[in-house]
Amino acid sequence: MKIACIILASGNSVRFDSLQPKLFFNIYSTPIIEYTLKNILKHVNKESIYITIPKKITKNQKNLLNKFTSNRLIYGGKNRFESLKKAIFELRENYSYDYVVIHDGARPVTPDSIYKNLFKNIKIDKHECYITASRIEDTIRKNNITVDRKRFKIYQTPQAFKFKLLSNYINKVKNLPTDDLGILEKKKNLKVKFIEGSKENIKVTKLNDIILLKKLISNKIKIGNGFDLHKLRKGTYLSLAGIKIKAKFEAVGYSDGDVVLHSIIDALLGITRKGDIGKHFPAIPKYKNISSEVLINEIKNKIRYDKLIFKNIDCTIICQKIRLEKHKNDIKQKISKLLNCKKSIVNVKAKTSDKVGIIGKSRAIACWTTITAIEL
Numbered sequence: 001m002k003i004a005c006i007i008l009a010s011g012n013s014v015r016f017d018s019l020q021p022k023l024f025f026n027i028y029s030t031p032i033i034e035y036t037l038k039n040i041l042k043h044v045n046k047e048s049i050y051i052t053i054p055k056k057i058t059k060n061q062k063n064l065l066n067k068f069t070s071n072r073l074i075y076g077g078k079n080r081f082e083s084l085k086k087a088i089f090e091l092r093e094n095y096s097y098d099y100v101v102i103h104d105g106a107r108p109v110t111p112d113s114i115y116k117n118l119f120k121n122i123k124i125d126k127h128e129c130y131i132t133a134s135r136i137e138d139t140i141r142k143n144n145i146t147v148d149r150k151r152f153k154i155y156q157t158p159q160a161f162k163f164k165l166l167s168n169y170i171n172k173v174k175n176l177p178t179d180d181l182g183i184l185e186k187k188k189n190l191k192v193k194f195i196e197g198s199k200e201n202i203k204v205t206k207l208n209d210i211i212l213l214k215k216l217i218s219n220k221i222k223i224g225n226g227f228d229l230h231k232l233r234k235g236t237y238l239s240l241a242g243i244k245i246k247a248k249f250e251a252v253g254y255s256d257g258d259v260v261l262h263s264i265i266d267a268l269l270g271i272t273r274k275g276d277i278g279k280h281f282p283a284i285p286k287y288k289n290i291s292s293e294v295l296i297n298e299i300k301n302k303i304r305y306d307k308l309i310f311k312n313i314d315c316t317i318i319c320q321k322i323r324l325e326k327h328k329n330d331i332k333q334k335i336s337k338l339l340n341c342k343k344s345i346v347n348v349k350a351k352t353s354d355k356v357g358i359i360g361k362s363r364a365i366a367c368w369t370t371i372t373a374i375e376l
Helices: 032-040 059-066 080-094 112-124 163-169 209-218 259-272 292-302 325-339
Strands: 003-008 049-053 099-104 129-135 140-142 145-147 153-162 192-196 221-234 237-240 243-246 249-252 308-318 346-351 364-375
Touching: 003 032, 003 080, 032 049, 032 059, 032 099, 032 308, 049 059, 049 080, 080 099, 080 163, 099 112, 099 163, 112 129, 112 153, 112 192, 153 163, 221 259, 237 249, 243 325, 259 292, 259 308, 259 325, 259 364, 292 325, 308 325, 325 346
Parallel strands: 003 049, 003 099, 129 192, 308 346
Antiparallel strands: 099 153, 129 153, 140 145, 221 249, 221 364, 237 243, 308 364
């Protein structure tokens, strides 16, 4: 079964009351749209993603969005519905899909339970559309008269439809729909399956919605610590963060003895509660003298790395005689590349131990890393 996913991200944010476009408004140094896209990419691949964009968009904003899709970005229309039409026409002209999932770019914290329920039901393939909705729990009145709230629902995205059906009806709409089900709601005997919505699945519309969004995201903030220490012996270079630094010492280890990457791996495992580096890479022949860059790439696959948004990475390297000041920027750059994060959130400190202990006698090197990340 072939499924496309349209992310509507081309609104002009007229109700947001900010000079910064809503979807590129930063929450904990990360744009809202990045949360949305990382969240849904846990359930679909880049080849399935289509993103509508506003006409006024910067090169950096385009570059960010292109990281999450293998398809060209689609310029939206004058309103949400027109943007959806343009996306549907793009899919209709070039590809053949069984279903299309439509989601608002301004819903950054849609719970996994909604996505899982939605895609599970699509695969069963017994209905024409699958709609995220919730029953109303508050009292409703019309003209100060209480009405039966059981007759009403609140509708959210994501919503999914048989692609041919939606494509055939999209030009027949006379009144501007406020959601995607509105395109088909007058079809007789429409087969609808409702997916239970969530209060957490908020849509950011106004600037004060950011207060609630920050609270929801703050519950997902995790902190992981990692520490590693290796003995030193005479050598020609030292491996730190995958960089070979000329030195009179080298680390002694079963792998390459890279204390920076080893401590980062343990910090990542701490965030995701997956044990420690020894559990995943025991001292067996398979890992003898292996590059720690290989290990960090393996661990990224094991911990569902794609669901992490990094806020801060702080590495403290403790070494006595090897001067690391001129290498700190290169180490930051390499960590940023390996973890696919902004260099600006990486901090590297180089310390000595004042000639105290095994490190102070230049018989060992150590690194302590603390990572703060949002786990979607």
